[in-house]
């Protein structure tokens with residue numbers, strides 16, 4: 365698969381501050397999470413990729429276009445949701461999004477239709493006729509997302525879209541981002557300082573810290589089976605654990621948890637688990653490989 369984005373040795377300095385340092389990375393199509401603590405250089409990288417900011421040195425391409433010389437073409441096919449609060453307060457979401465659709469080249473009737481569709485997709489219905497200034501943070505984030513999507517881009521950059529949202533708002537926004545990637549087939553680069561939330565929705569995760577690349581991994585690879593299975597039984601957990609330990613199998617059973625884990629060092633272990641459950645006379649609720657969480661691998665990035 366052709367990468368969607370390629371950077372070669374990208375460095376960006378602001379006076380004495382080096383925001384990005386010799387960053388070389390390839391991002392595949394799909395949903396890509398860009399993770400880093402505050403000040404890691406995420407927003408700077410997005411602005412360089414949009415052709416809005418020239419790198420001090422190095423080169424980058426987005427969907428095959430050079431960021432230095434083809435910025436206009438990039439911004440025609442890429443949507444951008446900035447981190448900052450950038451919406452005019454005294455127009456309605458509907459007026460704003462119709463206006464942006466017209467600016468992208470659609471005639472009036474088509475622009476109204478596209479704007480209404482886009483606002484519906486991001487979950488804004490009747491509210492769209494009220495002035496944006498009175499919206500909650502969650503609603504404003506949805507309007508910012510709509511403006512990034514209304515010109516029908518092939519790729520969107522979403523800068524901290526979950527910022528300022530409560531836990532339910534975060535979950536809804538993350539589900540929406542996943543849908544943009546899967547149902548609409550638009551590639552997404554989404555930034556966050558929280559690795560845990562991006563590993564839930566991203567196909568690939570890139571971690572940057574202090575302007576340098578820490579890691580670039582597919583989520584599937586990073587969460588590959590760890591050689592440990594999770595077991596949950598309907599009742600009498602401790603009896604099942606005792607039976608397994610008596611058979612010389614390594615079991616971890618934290619106090620108070622319904623679940624325990626078993627190290628699978630050879631194929632007979634899984635049979636021993638099902639046999640122990642059967643002889644104890646209880647039901648098996650789950651028997652599944654435990655996955656490595658990305659958060660376990662990059663603990664430093666999840667601050």
Ligand SMILES: Nc1ncnc2c1ncn2[C@@H]1O[C@H](COP(=O)(O)OP(=O)(O)OP(=O)(O)O)[C@@H](O)[C@H]1O
Nearest residue numbers: 378381382383400401402403404405406407408409
């Ligand atoms: N225009 C600018 N002038 C001077 N310094 C800047 C400018 N833009 C960014 N920086 C600095 O570059 C570094 C990286 O900033 P950047 O905004 O890219 O980080 P970030 O990972 O997006 O963090 P945040 O989540 O806080 O926005 C920071 O030290 C920041 O202060």
